[in-house]
Structures are given as structure tokens and as C-alpha cells.
Amino acid sequence: MLKTYAQAIGDAMKEEMRNDDNVIVFGEDVAEFGNIFGITRGILEEFGPDRIKNTPISETAIVGSAIGAATVGLRPCIELMYADFALVAFSEIYHSIGKWRFLHGPEYKLPLVIRMAMGSSFGAGAEHSNCVESLFMHAPGLTIVSPSSAYDAKGLLKSAIRSDNPVLFFEHKQLYQTKEEIPEEEYTIPLGVADIKREGTDVTIIAVSLMVKKALEAAEILAEKGISVEVIDPRTLAPFDKDTVFESIRKTHRVVVVEESHKTGGIGAELAAMIQEEMYDELDGPVVRVASLDVPLPYNIEMELHSIPNAEKIVTAVESLF
Amino acid sequence: MLKTYAQAIGDAMKEEMRNDDNVIVFGEDVAEFGNIFGITRGILEEFGPDRIKNTPISETAIVGSAIGAATVGLRPCIELMYADFALVAFSEIYHSIGKWRFLHGPEYKLPLVIRMAMGSSFGAGAEHSNCVESLFMHAPGLTIVSPSSAYDAKGLLKSAIRSDNPVLFFEHKQLYQTKEEIPEEEYTIPLGVADIKREGTDVTIIAVSLMVKKALEAAEILAEKGISVEVIDPRTLAPFDKDTVFESIRKTHRVVVVEESHKTGGIGAELAAMIQEEMYDELDGPVVRVASLDVPLPYNIEMELHSIPNAEKIVTAVESLF
Amino acid sequence: MTYSKDFLVKVYRDLAELRMFEEKLVEAYAQGKVPGHIHSGMGEEAVYAGTLATTKDGDYYKITHRPVGAAVTLGVSYETAFSEAMGKSTGNSGGRGGINHISELSKGMLGFSGSLGCDAAVGPGAALKIKKDKTDNIVYVYYGDGTSSRGPIHEAMNLAAVWKLPVLFICQNNQFGISTHISRGSSVENPGADRAAGYGMPSKIVDGTDALAVYEATKELVDDIRKGNGPAILEAKAYRWRGHFEGDQTPYRDAKITEEWMKKDCVKIMEKYLLDKKVVTEDEIKAINDELNDEMNKAIEFADNSPAITADEIYDNIYA
């Protein structure tokens, strides 16, 4: 069936709530309103107010209580609305969630998921548009998922909810209405496994979330120019699937990383550093980063679009390697 | 005069408080107690309770009120005790401080300094030992200073207090008692300028904070082995002094970055990515990172020491380039 | 209390201006001239018009996302305000910050934060400057009923109270945080006033649709704060007429209750008061509104015709 990314995420939650009555959902405006993007619509009706709850505007309590709930055996799949707001509960996520098991011993595990909507969305401004995955990549102990399609989103979210480890699940606002064929039968996608979204031989583009679409657009343009692009979607940023990426590099010897966060200290910083360190002899040139400018995302839409990557910028970056 | 790093920092604050009565200090336990490391001792006595104040344990209010104070013309030099606690005010620092001027217009500026004590210190554990500069490097709008010596600390802190931009000032706990000759006469060190701590010709080590000392130890060992090491201390991580580093690389063609934060997504991630991107043709090998392991810092001291860089690890990393 | 005509007309004008600003903003948004989301503050204008009738030169203000038109009440020009809302170079931040950051320091505005509550302590911080200067100025810090549940509100209030700072916290209780009724967002009925005792602060609850009642309650608290007696909380009860953002069909609430509240129209209430007491004539009312309408239309045209900043300029306001 053709489903949107938004529906696929909602479906994943509902299926897992049917599978396991320890799965609960809470966050701001998730119940009657079905979340501000409509993702959790229908959950209240099916599962009732004990399984899905609106919270007060209290991100540290949302995350903190998820820790407590998960510690004693519930499986909270919570939401923080905009990913930007993860920063108001940063210590709870970075220090507490990431380290809880390490600090307290192997009896402790945190089967919880934090869902967040991220990315530019036409004038949402500098505090409602951030892609912050890279900040959490620095934290030991977190699993970080950032799906680029409806099919992936559903399969990955189901695995995230079943995982005994805490997962940060980043959804891109601009992807919510994109559609894809979703099988009727149940499926999951394992965490930590990258997906080759397009095969190619001349250059490897590692692209994250919405940027996979932009990379695929760029690949089309480059194909016409005679450059064969392989597009890899890591899907899970931590743990990172080096194998798939390294195998591709052994074939292409050129790498471009495309992400929507700021360039400095972004996802590409780690990936470029790691790849050149571990695959130096396989590379025919530098690992090139295409990322958002190092400016707070401007409100003006022209300037916003100017600040984030697009197919054209990716094409230019790839061409710089030939 | 021979002064400790701790004294040098205290002196810088006092001198600037004498220079400008808009400079105020607040934070947890800074007044009578003179801060838990003794840094602010004597300030209360000299400047009185209107200029230095203990706050409640309220990091978001400490940072938030510094924004308000700075907006209207005071120059708060505040402290958050352990750098780890910056994470409980992460949104205030990352979104608010970094973007305040951009979001509200050029009338607005934030002449404020946030002082923090960071780094491993023999059993302080996973939540009182973090080096978190790299998290803030991702944020546009911040100035990030991380001095490695008493002389630098004093000169840089004076510049930070005089700066019209918000500055995060990271002090390493293990450096507090290290001594250095400090001139009687006033001096400042400009923000954004790296310092070559040792000249060399074969390899460039970029080292931050306490790691400068470790890098200098490693340089000694390597010198005996016939490898001439140049040690560069960026001192300011944002804005980053590329010129000094690039000039060194043009000479040595080999780079190792040494930092105390976790390797994944650390300072070295950005520096390695940037250097290989911008200086690819000058490099004779990968930019190698020496950083802390990607584990919460263990409490057990042997395991703590095992997790962080030391001279030996740096030597091995350098040797891998030859 | 007895009031001068000037005073009453000023309060009325502030109400009408804020209402009209909000109407024009909704209109401009519907026309696609305003990016992102707007949060209409219609129905809640008296909270600002009433509290801001107590200000004096040198006071500071931390407003919220609703209604952002409060910036014009504080003196930001219509041109600047609409330009910023429309993302133009002629806005206060040149369209960089946008709708939720219409702010001018020269008008005492401290700026605000899109992460709710993170700016609460900005008020106490500015108050340190007032203390240093030993004036009787104060800081007005507005926050919503929903935002009352955030931690930084607690930290800011406690800090202001411990340091006895001249800050008035104003809880704009419009009964909802997005879809969440205050009864589910807050453990107490009055999320502003019921917490004051927990900080040793005085407080008042007032009908937020009655500008003069708001003024009177505010005045009492403000007089006390100006005397150096430390912070206070005013809670003003009103109702959010429209959706949280445009497009929100408010499925989570009873339309009848909304209708009831819309009858308590703070602009009309004040208008009726002025006419009943014969302070002004219908013609005067019309003249005020015509003038506002004219000026705002011109400002929107100005904003419309203003350019966006250029790509190079986006780097301009990062470092001072």
C-alpha cells in the first residue's frame, strides 16, 4: 500500500503497541491532537488514555520519566516535538540516557525511543529547524536513527521500539508527506545497517535523511554528465555501518558526505575524519562535505534555501573530485 | 611572577573588574567559598556582594540571566562549575546565546563569558570529567577558548571579558595547579590566534588544553627518535586559526590532533575533516586523531587513565605516519 | 480608580492597534506573505495593553510568541515589525530572526527565545543592571500558561526572588498550550498565581479581557516592585480565540466555549466603556481605527516592497 512517511511512523507505533502492552507513548500534544504533524492520530482511540498521554511542556520530565519507565520494564516511545527541543533536555539525553547502563550495571537497560521532527521547513526559523544528530553522536551509548523514506522509517522504528537500547529517532518534516509502497505484512529493518539507495562506480555519496533525496537528484544530473554515483543512506548514524561504506569506497575511491546540519562539527566531520583515517590508501581525493552553512538558519525563505544543501551544491562537490 | 593557572584566571577577573565596573561575576559557590577550586577567592573581599554573587543551583537561570545582563550592557563573567553542567543549560547556550544577535538584530550583543572546569581528574567519573568543547563548535555564534597554560589563560580570559561576543572559557582541572611566569604588567592575548608551543619540521600536532602538555612530552620522546614535532595550541577553537595550522602543515605534511573528548564527533573530527578537505595536496598521510575512548569515563582510575590520551598514545599515532 | 481621557484613549488605542496588527498578520499569512507559522493573539490583547499601561522609561520587556504584535505596543514601528514578519531586510534583524524575534533594544525589549521558557531568566538578568543603576525601573517578563511547566521558569522565579530583583512575571493564561488544556498541563488551577507563595512572591489574578482591571492589578504589584520589594506574579486569564497556529482546527476543544469567550472581546469591552462613559465619541473611535488601518496598510506595502537580505549578508549579525 502507498503510505506517507508520517503514516508509516504512526503504523509502526500502533503495530508495536499491539505486539507489546509495555509500549507506551507520551509527549506534548500526542493524544487527541495526534501530534502537531498528525503522526500519532488514532492511537488514543485504539489504545486509550493509559497508553498515550499528553504531557505538560516539560522536556526534562518527558525524558526523565522515560528513563524511569524504561528502567522498570515499560517501553516508552516518547516524543519531543521539534528536535531542537532535545537541547532543553540535553543533559538527560547525553549524560543520563547514554550512560545509565554503564554507570549502574548490566541489570539496567533502557528500552526507550525518543522521536523528534527535524529539519528546515520553509521559514520555521533558527530554533525550529535544526538537525542535531551530530551532537548526540559524540555521546557514548546512544543509538541514532535518521530515516529517509517511509519504508525505512516504519521498519526502523519498529526495530527501535524493540531494541533494549535507547534510540533517538529523527524524522524529517519535509519527508512526512512523501509516499512509498509499504508491504501489508509485518517487517523490520535492523538498526546499524546502511542501505545503498543507488548503485554506482565513480563516487560514493553518503547522505542522511532528506539529503538522500537531494543526493539522488544530484546522481541523476551527474549520470547525464557521465559520472556514476553510489548513494548510501547510513539510516543509523550510531552505531555506524562502516562495512557497507568501506566496501563502496573500495570501488569508487571518492566520497562526498551530505547532511543538513551545520558543516562545522556536523555528521560529515566525523565521517570524513574517520574515512580518511581508516581508508586513506583507498581515497583518490579528500572526503568532501556538503552541509548547511555555519549560520543560524535564516527565517527568510530564500536565505534559508541558500543555507542548506541542494542537488546543485552536491553536483559541484562531486565534480570537484574529478 | 610565578603563578598557577588558577591564580592567573583569578587575576584576570580581578583586573578586568577593576578596569570596568560593568564586569560582574556570578555562579554557584563563587563568593565566600571562592569557587570550589578557589579560583574566585578574594573577589568578594575586594569588590563586594554587588559584583560577585552565589547563585542557587540553577544553571538555566545562571546562563539566562547572563544573557539579560549582557543585553543591557553589563559584562557578566559567570561560571557553571563543571563543564559537564553546561549540558543542563545547553539550549540556553546553543540556541539562545549563539543566535541572540543574529535573531534580534545588530543592536544586540552579548559581552559575556561562561567559565567552566573540565577534564578528567582522577575518579571524578563520567558526569564530572567531560570535555565538551566540540559540542559547542557546532553552534554558530560562539567563541570557544580552551587555554593550556597559566600565561595563556590570563591573557585569553582578559580578552574574553573585553570581547563583545559571548565566550565559552574551558579550564582544565589538572592544569589549575600548574605554574608559569606571568608578567607584572598587563597583557592580553587575542582571541582566535593559535600558538606554536614547540617548533618542528616533521609532523604537526594540534593539541588542546591539557593535551598540549602530553603532546610536548610526546615531542620529547619523538625527538630522541629523530622525529621533529611542531606542537600547535589553537587556544581558541572557534573561531579557529587556520592560517597558523596550514602554514605548519605546508612544512610538515603530517598532522595529528590530540584532544581529551571522545573521539567520535570530537574536536579532531572537525579538524581532521577540515584539514584533509582544504589541505589535501599538502598531506602525506591521513590526519590522525588521538582522543578519549568512546566510553563514559570510568570511575576506576586505572580505567580512566586507560581511556584518555597520554604521551605514549601520541607517540604511536605520530609513528604511524612514518 | 479615575482615569484621564488621555490615559483611557491610550489604552484603547493600544488594544485596537494590537488587535489590528494581529488581524493584518493573519491576513498577510493567508496571502502567503509570512513564512513559517504565526500564533495569533486575538482575544488576549488586554493582557499587554493593561500591563504596559504601567511602564516608565527605562523599563525592560521580555515578551512571547503570542501576540508578537506586543512589539508595536512597545514602540517598534509597523514598518519594522511587518518587515521582520515578512522576512525582509527592513525588519529589525533583516528577516534573519523572523516573526518570533521582532525586538528592538532601544525600546527596552530584551529579545526572546523560540524554545519556550529558556528566556525567562533574561528578565532577572536585565534587572541586575537596574539594581546597579539604582533606578526604580522594572522588567516585565511574559510567559504562557503552558510554559509555566518548564523548568527554567522555576529557576528564573527562584533567582529573581532570592535576589529580590525588580521583575514582574506575567502569566498569560489563555488556557491552552497548543492542544493541551491547562488542566492537563498544570497541576494547579492558576499556574501563575498559585505558585507565587512557593517563591515568597505576591500575586494577583485578573480578568485578562478587561484592560482596566489588568491595569489596576498590575499597578498595585508594579508600585510595590518599584519600591524595591522584589518580584511578583500577575496571572491574567483570557482565551486563545484562534488555533495555536493558523490551520489548527482546534478539534481538542468545544467550539461553544470558544464562542462564549469571543463575546468577551477585550477591544469591544473597552470601546463600550469609553462610549458609555462618554469619554470618546463613535467618531473618535472610528478615527483612531482608520488611522491605524492606514498606517498599517502603508507599512505592509513598505514591507512587501522591501528586498530580502542578500546571501553575503546572512553572516553579518553573527559576531559583533
Added chain:
Amino acid sequence: MTYSKDFLVKVYRDLAELRMFEEKLVEAYAQGKVPGHIHSGMGEEAVYAGTLATTKDGDYYKITHRPVGAAVTLGVSYETAFSEAMGKSTGNSGGRGGINHISELSKGMLGFSGSLGCDAAVGPGAALKIKKDKTDNIVYVYYGDGTSSRGPIHEAMNLAAVWKLPVLFICQNNQFGISTHISRGSSVENPGADRAAGYGMPSKIVDGTDALAVYEATKELVDDIRKGNGPAILEAKAYRWRGHFEGDQTPYRDAKITEEWMKKDCVKIMEKYLLDKKVVTEDEIKAINDELNDEMNKAIEFADNSPAITADEIYDNIYA
């Protein structure tokens, strides 16, 4: 209230055990066996001994950094506790977490956070499980007077109250947050109890040096919580005998006041009560203490002789 001998002896034993644990910890620290910093809870033992006399199987606990010995009151073995404090592989986290993370899930301990207050909502979260299971269990959440000023405390209390969760918040008011007297850290005299009304919660203030008084006050609140009436706050007043950490010479406070408080020794108070009421004999007291002393010494020896984890093992407990 009348008590059984068993009950009274158990409370006394808990007090004596906690005191001795804290003494042994200070001693081990002085001998360089314990890395980092410790925060002695001497003088405050009755807060735990009294509140924990009200527990039943299936309850959960979120304790604090002071006294960490509360973990042994909750049933963590001396071996485990001292091993963890000494960073050994035989500690609950194998010496990875250390002194501030002596925690065992099988004893109902939820874990705790080195960033104060960040763990406050862990209690309400665990309470969701209790609600699901429809038992009359509750969660005990301890926090310090200084920590009361942190935002997450506010968020956790409001959440617990909105959701009517079975949580008892216990404010351990030892009058200081490091060097800062509560009068400068909090805007109200009773940073626990004075805020309860702001969340619609009941509260009690109790002398934290009198274990039975603590017990009685706690019991009343706990009985109510177990009935499903939602959260409450208990504030227990005691005094931190030693420095914030070892080595702190407490220049910020009056040694005379400390001396006065040290006379109100909660262990001695209980001992005297037992002897006065002839519940136990001096010999019995001695036997209890001798046994504790023996067992703890053995545990310390065990910890001392235990190895540290190896380098490979530090990766073990990151992912499940």
C-alpha cells in the same frame, strides 16, 4: 504511636548501619582507597532510616549523592557497595559508575544522576509502571535543599501531580548546597514543603534528626499516596556535619552552629530512646554495632582484594 520491638530495632539498626557505612567510607577515602570525591551524609541518616521504614516490596527508590550509604539500607550488600565505591569489578557497575552510582535494580533502585535534579522525573516514570500494574506501590524520590532550585525538580513535580502518580518527594534539607546556605539558594524557608501547594500536593515538615518523627510524618503521606491520592512532599530538616566533600573546611559557616547540630545526633537520639524505653539493653546495642562493624570490615577487605575490570571490559555495559 506504639511500635514493636522489631520495628524499633530495625530503625535503630538502619541508623547505625548508615552511620557506620559513612564512617567507614570517610576512613577508606582518607586512606586513598576511594577515588574522586565523597559526600558524607553523617548527621542526616534519620531521613533515610525514617522514610524507608514505610516501604513495602515493589516500591522504587531514587536516592542522592548524600548519603550514598542509603543503598545498603535498601539492601545492596556491603561487598557490592564498598567495591563500587572503591572502583572494583565486584561493584554493581564493576567500578565504572563509582561512588555516586551504587544501585541495584533488584532492590528497587532506579539509578541516579551526577547532574543534580536530572533524575527527578525518573521517579514519576517508574510510577507509570506501578499504575499499569495497579499495585499500591510508590516511588521515593530524594533530593537536596540546594537541588530544589533546579528546573527538572519543578517539571517532575508538576508531571507527577498532573498524572496523580504515586510518588513521595523527600527534600533532604541539610541547609547547604556546597557553601551556599539555603537562605541564599532558595526564596522560601522550606524549599520542599513551601512549594507543595504550588503543585496541589500535601506536605509535611519534620525534624530530620528524629527517625521516629520522620517515620510518622512519612507514614501519613505514604498511606495517602498508596490509596491513589497522588504525590506528596516530605521535608526533613537536618544538618550536614562534615564538609561538602572531604577537605572542605567549611569556611562559609559558623562552627558553633555545627557543634549545636552535632549534639542532635540522630543515632544517639534513637539509641537513647531505645534504652530509656528499655526496648533494648546496652549489650544489644553493642552487639548490633559489633556485628555491623565486623561485616563492614570484611566487606572492605573483600573490596580491597577485588580486582579492577580490565581494559576490554570497559566496553561491556554500554549497549544491552
